[in-house]
Amino acid sequence: MVRVKKCPRNLTAVLAASSRLGCGRDVYGNRQYMCLPNVQKSSLVEFCYGDVMGMQEKGHCLDVSEGDLFVKSCTTFENGCPEEDFKNTDFYKFPACQIIDTIHRCYRSDPTCQGEKMKFRDEVDGNRxxxxxxxxxxxxxxxxxxxxxxxxxxxxxxxxxxxxxxxxxxxxxxx
CATH class of the missing domain: 1.20.5 (Single alpha-helices involved in coiled-coils or other helix-helix interfaces)
Known part of the structure; x- marks a missing residue:
């Protein structure tokens, strides 16, 4: 797992990162590249997931710890929480699930997060x-x-x- 400052925000960037890391595909042909916050929200990490890429229910984000994926409810987020079920490979479509405050160790869109809210809104909305x-x-x-x-x-x-x-x-x- 490699620490990164930010995760890819579009498919082109995901493919480039996947190629750079040498990630393969699972038995169903899904890309195994992922970029997620660690469960402590102290950093973002990119990695090649070694198992079958699955589906997640709406209202959840993914975290990672030692290669294992964990789901975290995001239904209280101010915006950006997945509103439909999604494939793990589509993590990049939900920047609210990757934009974290590493000082306060929380998702910036979480109302309980003490981090800078305006900057987060700009990043999620793509207006930055x-x-x-x-x-x-x-x-x-x-x-x-x-x-x-x-x-x-x-x-x-x-x-x-x-x-x-x-x-x-x-x-x-x-x-």
Whole structure:
């Protein structure tokens, strides 16, 4: 079992992690990669589960201890608790079951957890990257605007009109 800072949140990341660890498939062809909190909620661990991947009832999260899986009710969670039965291989679809407070040793979505609630909601809802993406957009927009102004300045300078020279016309009288 390998400690990790966060578990995969989509199938692509799960497949990459499974490949990295060299996880196989069970007798029914299910991937055996899992990433879960340990039962103490002191860390997240990723591992290749050595048994048949099963099903879990709605309203439960999975924990692990020494390779054994344990179910934990999540019906009191503020949000993110599985609302339908699910395959163990689909653990990544329920981030509320992986986002833990390692200091207070609890799920962040558990109302009794003393951890930071707002940050958790952002992570579960997938909105965590929204402010960062908006800031990146503003930076790119600012750079493009600055570039546009510089180009416009040089174009005006190159093609702009120069001050007109005063040409004195003298009238020559034919006399």
């Amino acid at each position: 990257s929204l402010p960062r993406d908006f800031i990146i957009f503003l930076i790119y927009f600012g750079i493009l605007l600055l570039l546009f102004i510089v180009v416009l300045y040089f174009l005006r300078r190159k093609t702009g009109k120069k001050p007109a020279k005063l040409v004195q016309q003298s009238s020559i009288s034919n006399g």
